[in-house]
Amino acid sequence: TRSTRPQRLLRAVQQKAIKGDPQSVISAIDYFCRHSEWAMNVGDEKGSILDSVVCEVCPTTALELGTYCGYSTVRIARLLPPGTKLITLEFNPAFAAVARQVIEYAGLQNKVCLVEGASGDLIPKMCQMFGIKTFDFVFIDHWKDRYLPDIKLLEECQLLRKGSILLADNVICPGTPEYLEYVRNSPHYESKYFKSHLEYTKVEDGLEKSVFLG
Ligand SMILES: O=C(NCCCCc1cc2cnccc2s1)c1cc(-c2ccc(F)cc2)cc(O)c1O
Numbered sequence: 396t397r398s399t400r401p402q403r404l405l406r407a408v409q410q411k412a413i414k415g416d417p418q419s420v421i422s423a424i425d426y427f428c429r430h431s432e433w434a435m436n437v438g439d440e441k442g443s444i445l446d447s448v449v450c451e452v453c454p455t456t457a458l459e460l461g462t463y464c465g466y467s468t469v470r471i472a473r474l475l476p477p478g479t480k481l482i483t484l485e486f487n488p489a490f491a492a493v494a495r496q497v498i499e500y501a502g503l504q505n506k507v508c509l510v511e512g513a514s515g516d517l518i519p520k521m522c523q524m525f526g527i528k529t530f531d532f533v534f535i536d537h538w539k540d541r542y543l544p545d546i547k548l549l550e551e552c553q554l555l556r557k558g559s560i561l562l563a564d565n566v567i568c569p570g571t572p573e574y575l576e577y578v579r580n581s582p583h584y585e586s587k588y589f590k591s592h593l594e595y596t597k598v599e600d601g602l603e604k605s606v607f608l609g
């Protein structure tokens with residue numbers, strides 16, 4: 396049967412990147428998506444904004460909603476000091492299978508815990524599954540209509556603390572209007588928009604960074 400796009404992306408990593416070198420994995424995926432097939436990774440332009448926020452926060456606990464092929468997982472995990480853990484949730488088993496191999500190729504499997512399932516089911520289990528009290532950093536990049544219900548769930552499960560940072564992808568394209576309206580008007584968040592472009596295109600998109608004020 397025909398291969399899937401994530402499988403072709405993985406093959407590009409295996410053929411072009413250097414095992415154990417996260418930057419070469421990132422570059423191989425960006426090259427594949429620019430020159431062969433577009434894919435919904437956060438990409439290099441928004442990716443460098445993601446990098447700067449992760450470096451500023453220096454999280455000890457981090458959560459990613461939406462793994463896909465593991466591109467942003469590798470971007471985040473490569474910046475985390477030893478002893479920190481990035482938990483990443485993926486709904487689609489085929490995407491998760493590819494992401495595990497991409498993360499392993501980058502040599503970051505010891506810093507990442509990939510969990511398959513729906514965010515609405517898994518978020519309430521974070522404490523019992525991982526003993527996580529609160530997340531310092533959350534990268535939101537999953538179903539666009541789940542951004543708002545899931546941050547409310549994070550609040551309810553007391554998984555956010557004063558100063559927790561949320562960084563949301565695609566707030567313009569495909570767009571997350573209810574989420575934006577909430578974080579920009581809620582007294583519990585201080586929000587800032589980083590204007591950029593949809594990965595590998597000239598279409599406007601951006602990241603919204605929101606600090607939970609408690
Ligand atoms: O849909 C996007 N990402 C979400 C897919 C992940 C589904 C999951 C649900 C779920 C639930 N629980 C736990 C884990 C998970 S993972 C997405 C789409 C575009 C795009 C596509 C076409 C287009 F023309 C323009 C932009 C660009 C992007 O950067 C994206 O991120």
Ligand SMILES: [Mg+2]
Binds near residue numbers: 435
């Ligand atoms: Mg995205």
